[in-house]
Amino acid sequence: MKIDPVSVTPYPLAAAISPGIYPYLGGSVDQAVLRSVVSACGGAVVSGRRGAKLAAQTSGVLVDPAAYGASAATDSGPLFDYDEWLTRQQAAGVPLILTDTPRIRNDDRSALRKALERWAAIDDPTLVVLPIEPWWLREGLPHLTEEVRAAGRPVAIVLLHQYNGLDTARAIAGLLTFIAEVEPLPVVLLRCDISAVGMVAHRAFAGFVGWSANTRHGPLPMRRPDRAEGEDERDDSPSVFVPALHNYVKTSKLPALARNRSMNILHCGDPACRGDSLLEIAALTETDLRAGRLLAGRHNMASTERLARRILAAAEPRDAWREACQAGAEASAALAESGISLPSSRWLRQWLDLGPHARPPAEPAPVNLLL
Numbered sequence: 104m105k106i107d108p109v110s111v112t113p114y115p116l117a118a119a120i121s122p123g124i125y126p127y128l129g130g131s132v133d134q135a136v137l138r139s140v141v142s143a144c145g146g147a148v149v150s151g152r153r154g155a156k157l158a159a160q161t162s163g164v165l166v167d168p169a170a171y172g173a174s175a176a177t178d179s180g181p182l183f184d185y186d187e188w189l190t191r192q193q194a195a196g197v198p199l200i201l202t203d204t205p206r207i208r209n210d211d212r213s214a215l216r217k218a219l220e221r222w223a224a225i226d227d228p229t230l231v232v233l234p235i236e237p238w239w240l241r242e243g244l245p246h247l248t249e250e251v252r253a254a255g256r257p258v259a260i261v262l263l264h265q266y267n268g269l270d271t272a273r274a275i276a277g278l279l280t281f282i283a284e285v286e287p288l289p290v291v292l293l294r295c296d297i298s299a300v301g302m303v304a305h306r307a308f309a310g311f312v313g314w315s316a317n318t319r320h321g322p323l324p325m326r327r328p329d330r331a332e333g334e335d336e337r338d339d340s341p342s343v344f345v346p347a348l349h350n351y352v353k354t355s356k357l358p359a360l361a362r363n364r365s366m367n368i369l370h371c372g373d374p375a376c377r378g379d380s381l382l383e384i385a386a387l388t389e390t391d392l393r394a395g396r397l398l399a400g401r402h403n404m405a406s407t408e409r410l411a412r413r414i415l416a417a418a419e420p421r422d423a424w425r426e427a428c429q430a431g432a433e434a435s436a437a438l439a440e441s442g443i444s445l446p447s448s449r450w451l452r453q454w455l456d457l458g459p460h461a462r463p464p465a466e467p468a469p470v471n472l473l474l
């Protein structure tokens with residue numbers, strides 16, 4: 104979903120892409136699916152070498168080199184080798200170049216500075232990718248803000264985390280402070296979850312929301328959990344956005360939520376589900392995991408788009424976002440009262456803890472939807 108850039112500052116970014124919410128698809132998407140996503144959502148991000156090949160065949164698609172998936176640069180090693188990823192993106196004809204930043208370690212200010220200088224002299228519109236851990240939104244926030252302001256370039260934050268970096272205490276408040284303090288520099292959330300909609304409501308430039316759990320945060324090496332013998336196997340069912348709960352839930356957990364028939368929690372009215380129950384995705388996943396994942400991804404994109412339209416077209420998007428968070432938390436609480444408990448989400452709680460008047464009034468948000 105793109106927004107008419109009527110009130111956006113004249114940084115080159117707005118000339119390259121419209122502000123708004125778009126899907127982040129990773130590198131394994133099928134070409135036909137990518138085409139249909141781009142025509143429905145007005146753009147998308149794909150990642151890695153395979154993504155670059157896909158982008159060359161579909162206009163309006165951005166490529167995230169996703170170089171942060173490799174090990175972090177150290178003081179002794181070079182931060183960047185050569186311009187392979189610049190050439191690759193130029194050859195694909197992308198509207199906006201994304202930099203190939205490796206993982207920036209906590210407190211490594213010189214790596215941050217180098218990342219902010221990457222391809223600063225080229226003529227193409229460029230977005231500096233900053234793959235950082237939540238530490239930079241807390242203890243490291245003054246340094247992050249200072250360096251980004253000094254560089255004066257648009258940035259895309261990729262939060263590196265095992266699950267969800269925005270679950271880290273104070274991460275949401277830190278991100279909102281960052282967006283406000285570097286303004287008018289555009290801030291993009293790359294590889295985010297639906298909190299990207301809340302961030303755009305709070306004047307982030309754009310958000311790219313992952314269609315699956317592993318495209319909603321940057322990868323960090325998993326710590327192997329100490330698992331007792333006989334414990335359940337890993338749950339590899341896809342997670343789906345449940346609009347009524349304003350939260351993501353694994354499809355394996357959906358049948359339990361359906362036990363409360365009076366609440367109709369699993370109804371989905373987006374263009375992918377057309378009023379079906381999300382149990383359809385759970386059922387398909389049981390018989391065909393691959394097809395179930397694809398359906399889950401399509402639902403996630405369609406329901407995110409639907410949510411973004413509603414929030415960003417509201418007279419006061421920040422209030423609309425807060426109401427959506429509140430309604431989701433209340434629905435979860437009502438489920439808990441009827442004996443169905445869901446793990447509480449810390450990111451959602453953080454949005455609610457901000458309070459209704461935590462931020463100074465923003466200028467009117469752009470409201471003209473092009474779709």
Ligand SMILES: [Zn+2]
Binds near residue numbers: 372373375376377403
């Ligand atoms: Zn749906």
